[in-house]
Amino acid sequence: MIKRLSIRNYAIIEELEVQFPKGLTIITGETGAGKSILLGALGLIMGERADSKSLFDESKKCVIEATFDVKAYGLKPFFEENDLDYFDECIIRRELSPSGKSRAFVNDTPVTLDILRRLAGALVDLHQQFDTLDIHNVSFQLRMIDALAGNREPLANYSAVYRDFVKTRRKLEELKRLNQQSAQESEFLQFQLDEFEKAALVSGEQDELEVELRRLNHAEDIKRTLSAAWQLIAEGENPVSGQLREVLRSLSEIKKFSPDAAGLYDRLDSAILELDDIGAECERLAEATEFDPERIVEIQQRLDVIYRLQNKHRVATVEELLQIQQDLQQRFEALGDLSAEIGKFEKQLDELALRLRQQAAELSQRRKSVVPAFEKKVLELLAQLSMPHTRFEVHFSELPEPGPTGTDEVGFMFAANPGSRLQHIKDVASGGELSRLTLVTKSLVASAIPLPTLIFDEIDSGVGGDVALRMGNILRKLANQHQVVVITHSPQVASKADAHYFVYKTVEGNATFTRVKLLDEDERIRSIAVMLSQNPPSESALANARELVAMKG
Numbered sequence: 001m002i003k004r005l006s007i008r009n010y011a012i013i014e015e016l017e018v019q020f021p022k023g024l025t026i027i028t029g030e031t032g033a034g035k036s037i038l039l040g041a042l043g044l045i046m047g048e049r050a051d052s053k054s055l056f057d058e059s060k061k062c063v064i065e066a067t068f069d070v071k072a073y074g075l076k077p078f079f080e081e082n083d084l085d086y087f088d089e090c091i092i093r094r095e096l097s098p099s100g101k102s103r104a105f106v107n108d109t110p111v112t113l114d115i116l117r118r119l120a121g122a123l124v125d126l127h128q129q130f131d132t133l134d135i136h137n138v139s140f141q142l143r144m145i146d147a148l149a150g151n152r153e154p155l156a157n158y159s160a161v162y163r164d165f166v167k168t169r170r171k172l173e174e175l176k177r178l179n180q181q182s183a184q185e186s187e188f189l190q191f192q193l194d195e196f197e198k199a200a201l202v203s204g205e206q207d208e209l210e211v212e213l214r215r216l217n218h219a220e221d222i223k224r225t226l227s228a229a230w231q232l233i234a235e236g237e238n239p240v241s242g243q244l245r246e247v248l249r250s251l252s253e254i255k256k257f258s259p260d261a262a263g264l265y266d267r268l269d270s271a272i273l274e275l276d277d278i279g280a281e282c283e284r285l286a287e288a289t290e291f292d293p294e295r296i297v298e299i300q301q302r303l304d305v306i307y308r309l310q311n312k313h314r315v316a317t318v319e320e321l322l323q324i325q326q327d328l329q330q331r332f333e334a335l336g337d338l339s340a341e342i343g344k345f346e347k348q349l350d351e352l353a354l355r356l357r358q359q360a361a362e363l364s365q366r367r368k369s370v371v372p373a374f375e376k377k378v379l380e381l382l383a384q385l386s387m388p389h390t391r392f393e394v395h396f397s398e399l400p401e402p403g404p405t406g407t408d409e410v411g412f413m414f415a416a417n418p419g420s421r422l423q424h425i426k427d428v429a430s431g432g433e434l435s436r437l438t439l440v441t442k443s444l445v446a447s448a449i450p451l452p453t454l455i456f457d458e459i460d461s462g463v464g465g466d467v468a469l470r471m472g473n474i475l476r477k478l479a480n481q482h483q484v485v486v487i488t489h490s491p492q493v494a495s496k497a498d499a500h501y502f503v504y505k506t507v508e509g510n511a512t513f514t515r516v517k518l519l520d521e522d523e524r525i526r527s528i529a530v531m532l533s534q535n536p537p538s539e540s541a542l543a544n545a546r547e548l549v550a551m552k553g
Helices: 035-045 076-081 113-121 138-149 152-199 205-217 219-234 240-254 259-288 293-313 318-334 339-384 431-445 465-479 521-532 539-550
Strands: 002-010 013-019 024-029 062-069 089-096 102-106 109-111 124-128 391-403 406-415 453-457 484-487 499-508 511-518
Touching (some): 002 035, 013 035, 024 035, 024 465, 035 089, 035 453, 109 113, 152 391, 219 240, 240 259, 293 318, 431 465
Parallel strands (some): 024 484, 453 484
């Protein structure tokens, strides 16, 4: 229930605060005094779009704040789901800056308008004439029927099975997706492994092939250079080895006289032996070196295979490719067929679907059993509210598959005049008709459904006298179990109040202000008397007002 509404710098309200008690709160006042402004402020609390043009003082921000007692509504999971601090008293605040920027807070935590709307919708049922009302919503209509049928426990049992059904169906769909994905991945991995198997990579071969290819590509240069070296060293007219042997003979003649010369002789002798070996190796290599175009093509083709795989897998060595091949093989071997597990979940899903349909059939039977009495009572109360020719029926249709609340789709059908075709209430009911129908239906399920604070704006529009009195009695009865706030012009309805607020305007200087006053008993009598007659009221009007208040019930 709403406990307090604080408004600052909004429309023609500079600052005011309204306390809302339990039971029935009546708000009256002259036309244009600002009653609708209270609802506008409450609408901001409920997440409606804000407009900076509604600021009282355009240089200051507007702040609307409401305190709610939420312990009766089971909203703690909602707060946890949206990462909000939960307290039995919840404070919702809406701020609007002069620049037009709007912010919303729940218990001082910033929230989006979507979260605000969902929370406020669970706390306040704002019933304004010509607004889209929750009674239009087929899910709310079904909630009403379930409340009358006492379906809380059967529906909870059904919901538990439905959650398992949805969970199992999602798991089955995921398994099928994974199995299909696994098959596709297995096919892709096999394709890649086939490439590696065909390539038959060998560690170290790339370096060897690249060296051999360079040698083959420069075979003529190599052969020419080695042959020339061999000629200079060992052959030719004056080979280097022959010249060095002449030096060696000269040193042999003096080595017996000079120990230093003997050392040089030994070193040169060794050098000549090494040079002869180098010359022989140059000859051998020159003779062994041949240009082989077929071998060049063969090597190039093999290296192309290696390079293509390296580019594809973005690596630089054969060793890295071999590691990738090993990883692919492990992934391929880890993939499994999920058909057996899919079969198990398909069986579970079939069993849950059968249970759902059985429980849905039970829910449907219970719902349909209460409809005749509900329809009869709705028509009786509407007749009391000056709608004697109304036709009202609850129609059922079956959903193609079980949903969150069963297989029933409920529609409230309405015809206001004799001979009119029954249609969904959202398509045919006028604002006044819809207001009375909403009041009647909600009053019938008030004890069975956790309705939030109910706010009715001019629900008594167009009625008076005995009809208004009966409407007041319905509101009074509704307020015995719920907090009800009614904005009214009807003295009969106003007389039923637990708390009566009067909205009025004052002019101070060049500014107009809206004020709200909680009336005491005498002030209530006088206000109702004015509504019955004129201002100031006559003695008979005062007496009539006292009589109405005494009939509060």
